[in-house]
Amino acid sequence: MSSVLEKDKQHVWHPFTQMKTAGEPLDIVKAKGSYLYDREGKSYLDCNSSWWVNVHGHCHAHMTKKITEQIKQIDHIIFAGATHEQAVKLADRVVKLLPDHFQKVFFSDNGSTAVEVAIKMVFQYWYNLNQPKKRILALEGAYHGDTFGAMSVGQRDYFNKPFEPFFFDVDYLDFPSKEKEESTLLRAEELFKTNEFAAVIVEPLVQGSAGMYMYSASWLNELVKIARKYNVKVIFDEVMTAWGRTGTYFAMDHCDEKPDIVCLSKGLTGGVIPLGLTVATDEIYNAFLSDEKAKALLHGHSFTGNAIACAAANASLDLFEIGYTWKRVARIGKKHLTFQKEIANHKAIKDVRVLGTIIAIELYTEEGSSYFASIRDKAYNFFLEKGLLIRPLGNIIFLNPPYSFKDEELDVVYGTILEFIESLKA
Numbered sequence: 001m002s003s004v005l006e007k008d009k010q011h012v013w014h015p016f017t018q019m020k021t022a023g024e025p026l027d028i029v030k031a032k033g034s035y036l037y038d039r040e041g042k043s044y045l046d047c048n049s050s051w052w053v054n055v056h057g058h059c060h061a062h063m064t065k066k067i068t069e070q071i072k073q074i075d076h077i078i079f080a081g082a083t084h085e086q087a088v089k090l091a092d093r094v095v096k097l098l099p100d101h102f103q104k105v106f107f108s109d110n111g112s113t114a115v116e117v118a119i120k121m122v123f124q125y126w127y128n129l130n131q132p133k134k135r136i137l138a139l140e141g142a143y144h145g146d147t148f149g150a151m152s153v154g155q156r157d158y159f160n161k162p163f164e165p166f167f168f169d170v171d172y173l174d175f176p177s178k179e180k181e182e183s184t185l186l187r188a189e190e191l192f193k194t195n196e197f198a199a200v201i202v203e204p205l206v207q208g209s210a211g212m213y214m215y216s217a218s219w220l221n222e223l224v225k226i227a228r229k230y231n232v233k234v235i236f237d238e239v240m241t242a243w244g245r246t247g248t249y250f251a252m253d254h255c256d257e258k259p260d261i262v263c264l265s266k267g268l269t270g271g272v273i274p275l276g277l278t279v280a281t282d283e284i285y286n287a288f289l290s291d292e293k294a295k296a297l298l299h300g301h302s303f304t305g306n307a308i309a310c311a312a313a314n315a316s317l318d319l320f321e322i323g324y325t326w327k328r329v330a331r332i333g334k335k336h337l338t339f340q341k342e343i344a345n346h347k348a349i350k351d352v353r354v355l356g357t358i359i360a361i362e363l364y365t366e367e368g369s370s371y372f373a374s375i376r377d378k379a380y381n382f383f384l385e386k387g388l389l390i391r392p393l394g395n396i397i398f399l400n401p402p403y404s405f406k407d408e409e410l411d412v413v414y415g416t417i418l419e420f421i422e423s424l425k426a
């Protein structure tokens with residue numbers, strides 16, 4: 001065991017990990033392009049983009065250059081009563097990429113805080129207007145992060161059971177699968193009619209942590225229209241779906257109806273440095289303008305607007321603007337669709353879902369679909385052995401690779417997934 005692993009065992013408490021039973025972590029010494037390298041020199045294809053964040057490949061030369069330049073200029077400065085060029089440039093670029101009504105950008109640290117800020121924004125928006133509304137609508141199966149507000153609007157289950165007594169009340173719609181599209185919309189209307197709803201929050205088009213479950217843009221359009229009719233604010237949590245993941249900058253680009261607030265993080269900085277953004281309309285922002293200081297959004301973090309993170313985000317946007325990134329996104333999406341056709345009728349496969357650069361392969365298991373399906377660890381270890389870092393969501397094997405992935409690498413990954421499925425027969 002290397003000294004790093006020894007010290008890790010002594011002192012490090014890893015996220016989402018049962019430390020009693022988990023095996024040794026990978027001891028990674030280098031990350032380059034689509035690969036991670038361990039101390040023994042073994043390489044691993046980073047098939048889930050290191051928790052869905054990395055978009056351009058690791059240690060990309062342009063990202064590294066811009067981050068290095070920035071750290072020599074401004075590292076981090078307070079963001080209340082001060083500003084800096086990188087944050088302003090980023091805000092300007094992000095609002096130009098979003099539909100016109102998005103005008104104001106609030107900075108925070110990660111996906112959970114971007115969601116937390118969105119929730120606080122909508123509650124305080126109604127409070128400031130002297131029409132306090134306490135209810136929020138979310139979707140069954142939702143995951144919006146691990147802070148209390150974000151957990152409150154997420155699926156209530158084994159992930160957050162100990163905290164449930166502390167959550168605020170949230171109403172849930174069933175997941176809008178084809179057969180439930182109509183009934184869920186009727187239910188939403190029934191609830192919104194009460195005039196008690198501050199907002200509805202969704203992961204647009206793809207529920208990530210639930211198992212990359214996908215639903216239609218037409219359903220989402222209808223939900224937003226109903227929310228508008230009853231003056232309910234709409235939050236799209238695009239923490240996972242933005243930055244090319246669904247084939248476009250944002251999942252909302254697939255929709256005609258747009259939200260009032262959007263949460264961004266993960267691939268925002270190319271997946272290199274933590275940063276969260278909550279982007280709102282002027283209409284929401286204006287409700288916080290007052291001669292009373294207490295009507296301001298009294299929220300912030302020490303590292304809000306970090307200049308190095310903003311420089312990384314600007315560097316990532318450069319890479320989207322030069323065009324080759326979009327060719328890669330389209331190429332990966334096309335390969336996924338071809339593979340989907342090839343395996344759609346496989347006996348061991350319950351469903352194959354594709355949107356943009358995401359492909360999810362749901363396997364039949366005796367236990368049914370579950371995050372704790374025993375097949376998960378088997379699959380994870382099988383793939384690691386073969387040099388692929390894939391973290392299945394229970395019995396759902398999915399890929400959302402960095403866009404640096406080459407066709408040959410995708411072929412290797414697809415082949416290894418089929419090999420794993422074949423190995424189950426033995």
Ligand SMILES: Cc1ncc(COP(=O)(O)O)c(C=O)c1O
Pocket residue numbers: 110111112113115143144145146203208209237238239240265266
């Ligand atoms: C849709 C969505 N929202 C929020 C989050 C939380 O983001 P973070 O892990 O950066 O706090 C995640 C993380 O996976 C996510 O998928």
